[in-house]
Amino acid sequence: MLVWDNPTMGAAEPHTITFMFDNSTFAGVVSSLSVSNTTEFTAIPPGSNNEALLIPGEGCTNTLIGINARTYSPVTIDSQDKVQFMNPNANYSIAGDEIYVNSGWILPEGLEKQFPGTGNTFMATFEKPGTYDYLCILHPWMVGSVKVVG
Numbered sequence: 084m085l086v087w088d089n090p091t092m093g094a095a096e097p098h099t100i101t102f103m104f105d106n107s108t109f110a111g112v113v114s115s116l117s118v119s120n121t122t123e124f125t126a127i128p129p130g131s132n133n134e135a136l137l138i139p140g141e142g143c144t145n146t147l148i149g150i151n152a153r154t155y156s157p158v159t160i161d162s163q164d165k166v167q168f169m170n171p172n173a174n175y176s177i178a179g180d181e182i183y184v185n186s187g188w189i190l191p192e193g194l195e196k197q198f199p200g201t202g203n204t205f206m207a208t209f210e211k212p213g214t215y216d217y218l219c220i221l222h223p224w225m226v227g228s229v230k231v232v233g
């Protein structure tokens with residue numbers, strides 16, 4: 084079993100551990116979503132320098148530019164395209180038939196509170212020998228590789 088954490092000092096700089104076993108599963112961090120134009124968004128905490136990005140759309144909809152949950156939260160997608168979210172600080176066993184495994188945002192201890200629903204660690208067990216390349220979806224130049232020998 085491997086455990087990743089985020090030792091960044093001082094700043095709430097998130098990272099992810101993301102395995103994309105199939106290039107078609109590349110997930111963008113930014114997500115465009117249609118919402119009713121009567122939906123009101125309130126910044127948390129109130130009064131902070133924070134506001135939803137809404138773009139007026141057709142009819143009764145706006146487009147909300149948000150964060151892709153499949154990059155923010157721990158999640159797996161199996162070979163049948165079944166999407167399964169996990170709790171923060173996930174402990175996942177990689178069977179080898181997944182097409183996408185993401186840790187969700189990992190933050191230094193205590194700073195995850197700035198991003199509700201994120202955690203501090205990701206644990207993975209690799210069931211099959213092989214080379215498992217991963218990256219940080221927020222900083223794609225941050226890459227790693229796990230080699231599992233039989």
Ligand SMILES: [Cu+2]
Nearest residue numbers: 098099219222
């Ligand atoms: Cu990163």
